Amino acid sequence: MSSFVLDNSISAAWCFQDQSTDYTEAVLGSLIAGAEAIVPAIWKLELANALVVAERRKKIAPEKSARFLRDLQQFAISMDLDGLEYVFATVLEHARLYHRSVYDASYLELAHRRRLPLATKDEPLLQAAKTLGISAFQP
Numbered sequence: 001m002s003s004f005v006l007d008n009s010i011s012a013a014w015c016f017q018d019q020s021t022d023y024t025e026a027v028l029g030s031l032i033a034g035a036e037a038i039v040p041a042i043w044k045l046e047l048a049n050a051l052v053v054a055e056r057r058k059k060i061a062p063e064k065s066a067r068f069l070r071d072l073q074q075f076a077i078s079m080d081l082d083g084l085e086y087v088f089a090t091v092l093e094h095a096r097l098y099h100r101s102v103y104d105a106s107y108l109e110l111a112h113r114r115r116l117p118l119a120t121k122d123e124p125l126l127q128a129a130k131t132l133g134i135s136a137f138q139p
Helices: 008-013 022-032 042-056 062-072 082-098 102-114 123-131
Strands: 003-006 036-040 077-080
Touching: 003 008, 003 102, 008 022, 008 042, 036 042, 036 102, 042 062, 042 102, 082 102, 082 123, 102 123
Parallel strands: 003 036, 036 077
Antiparallel strands: none
8 A cells, every 4th residue: 555744734634624625535535545644753743733722712622632633543644753863954954945844844854755745735835845856645
């Protein structure tokens, strides 16, 4: 089965109906079918932050956040900790060069280093990926 880098813009959309698209649902379908997602170390922090911000804004109850996080555990989503070694070098360079946050640049670095496509809803991130020769994940 295929592997790809999963951006938080996709995984957060699975929890929030107003962020869901045909593409985010197709990516989820790929995971259900057995594809493997690889994420940088920042992913868990980004996802947890999206959930807690939504809770504070009363868009989601803490119980739904907890259920969503439990449900995510059924999928093959593995964390790449090796990318932390590149934060002060390649990640920072990508952030500067492509005018992205360091968080976004961590997804670029991972996809580039692992030679994997990137699943994202973030159009500027996708454009930076294409410039680096990283393809968009096609579910």
